[in-house]
Amino acid sequence: MQAMILAAGLGTRLRPYSMQRPKPLFPVLNRPLLLRHLDQVRQAGGAPIVVNAHHLGEQIARLVHLEPDVVLQTEQEILGTGGGLRLALEYFGPDPILVVNGDIYHTIDLRWVMAEHRRAGGPVTLVLHDYPRFNQVEVAADLTIRSFGRQVADRGGQRLAFTGIQVVEPEIMRRLPARGFADIIACYEGLIQDQIPVRGLVARGHFWADIGTPADYLGLHGLLLGQQQHGAGQPSLLIEPTAIVATEVRMQDWVCVGAGARIGQGAELTRVVVWEGAIVESGARLDDAIVTT
Missing domain, CATH: 2.160.10.10 (Hexapeptide repeat proteins)
Known part of the structure; x- marks a missing residue:
């Protein structure tokens, strides 16, 4: 299993603290959050693990430079969720890629996520949950995703929140621009428009939080x-x-x-x-x- 941890964000809502260290290095219970992510991905069998860095990237480099299974991708400009993924494609083989946002804390079983993605056989699996503060993903009864964002018509579906955990097949990443900024959600909206299924996987019985503020x-x-x-x-x-x-x-x-x-x-x-x-x-x-x- 291949994996990527997204760690390049600016952390603007966490200023002034994020001016001293990037969000994924904020200590949670006195341990950098990124180290917890690496542990969880490894326990699920992830290797190699790509970690991208931009804002205060030298701090992330110092943390991971002794980690033999980690590839550091330093980005000179903000590339967005899609641009960072597309740039990392060179490090990955043909297997599905587990992608985790670096600013969340969770107890979701990543092995289960990968197993469910393989069982479903689709190109993309987004792990969702019911979290009213962020419920912006509209899903149909079969858990295929209809749309992203609150401003959509009520079509009898369900609104859920994206956990920041997803599995993507490499061929989907090739739909993104080879260089520069790209938004992965815009890519998924294009898939939906082309009637290519983007599947949701609902997590329950877990703990989840983000550290956005x-x-x-x-x-x-x-x-x-x-x-x-x-x-x-x-x-x-x-x-x-x-x-x-x-x-x-x-x-x-x-x-x-x-x-x-x-x-x-x-x-x-x-x-x-x-x-x-x-x-x-x-x-x-x-x-x-x-x-x-």
């Missing part, structure tokens, strides 16, 4: 840390052993502190993510905050 990023930590078992009224804390926490520090609700971070005396933190190496000054009062280096 600071609130989303903090909310993900709240959900994940909230799953831990604690006594009544006790905060959910994840503090790396190399972090230094001074005396009289008060932490409430949940707090995540990365390696080598320093929390000054008398600081109060509520729903805070402190990145590795970051410093919280003595006496600081932080609520719903991301502390960076």
Whole structure:
């Protein structure tokens, strides 16, 4: 199985934090999100794994340069979801390609996704789920996709959300321009117009979140840390052993502190993510905050 992780986005909605590191390198529970994606793709049998990079691409390069199964595709300009895929075609053989957005956190079984794609036999499979905030994909009763976007007529179908996980046959990628920006959804709309089926696969019973905004990023930590078992009224804390926490520090609700971070005396933190190496000054009062280096 071949795979690609899309990691070249600008992360504009996550500014100013995304000016320091690209979205796929944001730590989730003190580990870069991209490393989790690599683990999941490998567990599903993915190799080679292409990772594209543009914004702060040198940081992604440093992370993956010792990964023998990863091919880094550095893009000098933003190519979009379609353009990045088309450029990566040279690294792939004739097998279907698993594609995962680098800014999502999920527990979807990627082996199941690949098996269902092969069973259906179509050129494209988009993994969908019911997520009202993003339900913009119209599907028919047989789960073929009719359209993308909210502004469509009600034809008795169902609206679902794209998870950011898809499987694409290489011949579909060849329909994209060989160079420059391209939108993969526009390509799929062309397939639908040509009556070539674009199939949806509905995932259920999983956990999924994206980190598109600071609130989303903090909310993900709240959900994940909230799953831990604690006594009544006790905060959910994840503090790396190399972090230094001074005396009289008060932490409430949940707090995540990365390696080598320093929390000054008398600081109060509520729903805070402190990145590795970051410093919280003595006496600081932080609520719903991301502390960076």
